[in-house]
Amino acid sequence: MQISLFSSAIVGILVGFGSSIAIVIAGAQAVGANPVQVASWVSAICLGTGVASIVLSLRHRLPMITAWSTPGAALIAGTASAGIPSYSMEAAVGAFLVTALLVLVSSAFRPLTTLIERIPSAIASAMLAGVLIGFSVDVFDAATMDPKLVLPLVGVFLVVRLYSPTWAVIVVLVMGIGWAVILGKTAPYDASGSLAAFALIVPSFEPGAILGLGVPLFLVSMASQNLPGFAVLRASGYSVPTRSALAITGLMSLLTAPLGAHTTTMSSITASICTGVDTHPDPSKRWLSGLFYGTGFLVLAVAAVTVVAGFSTLPPGVIATVAGLALLGPLMHALGAALAPEQTRFAAVLTVTVTASGLSVFGVGSAFWGLVFGLLAVGLDLMMEGRST
Secondary structure (H helix, E strand, C coil), rough: CCCHHHHHHHHHHHHHHCHHHHHHHHHHHHHHHHHHHHHHHHHHHHHHHHHHHHHHHHHHCCCCCCECCHHHHHHHHHCCCCCCCCCHHHHHHHHHHHCCCCCCHHHHHHHHHHHHHCCCCCHHHHHHHHHHHHHHHHHHHHHHHHHHHHHHHHHHHHHHHHCCCCHHHHHHHHHHHHHHHHCCCCCCCCCCCCCCCCCCCCCCCHHHHHHHHHHHHHHHHHHHHHHHHHHHHHHHHHCCCCCHHHHEEEEEEEHHEEEEEECEEEECCCEEEEEEECCCHHHHHHHCCCCHHHHHHHHHHHEEEEEEEEHHCCCCCHHHHHHHHHHHHHHHHHHHHCCCCCCHHHHHHHHHHHHHHCCCCCCCCCHHHHHHHHHHHHHHHHHHHHHCC
């Protein structure tokens, strides 16, 4: 067996976990999760990622790499207004269950997936950009509050990304921890408990949370995780078992939601690390990387309490900086995709603006309204074009 099968999986785990765990923790805190629930969230989402990757890779003998929805975590984190949660943890879990059910329905009812695919990609990207832009702004808000802590990390990021955008965020995370220690800004570390601790959360199905969080989470996860993840596999020459992938990830999302996890999806970035020629020259052998990758996330599920305890010692500026810088790349791609087609440019800008505004009507958050206004603008433009012809 080639060592590259194992090393590719390790790199995928480091990139996937290290570059986005701060965003997951920020999302959990945004819905008022207590430390035990945050740890349960991280444990559960790692468990879902690990099990789904192993099951799909074994079943189809393909490198089926799954992940949590990083844009989804950013969407959740963006629901808090001035640090005050817009939804309770119980309402968030209810929304996560609805998201999981929508994914399962998509796997069984092909027209629903087709309907999602028919949403203009520019509008879906604009909604995502509106969610992400606040995180990048938060970096410089944090720099205003503590320039000595934040600005050196931004400088390191700008330099390292010239050589490796993939590793730049991980370098900033490691250096951020060290820099916070040197400046004496870390809190005492609580070493009590180091294994996975799951907390069962009774869901509350609130219409505002379902429409403002559950539906946008489904759309973002499908548009920016599942569909690109399938595209990565196709680009590597594999025939993708789409319905099976949606069924397994939807089922894992359904099972882990009561433990706090938002959603398990297909991966795109880490999948590209584990599915190419560098992993193994023989495409039929690359599925083994999916087993190593999934096993690694099962190990991380056990260590989640330690991870969360470590992050809790860091000053908020480090978390905000790591999360904001990690999302600059996705923000750039989302804005590029949103503004590229001229015919939907106005609708895309409207979608970004409404989503980023934090608008809340009838208890429904801005991501949903951004999508509504964007689709409305597209529909009106099409009506005017029809009349003019």
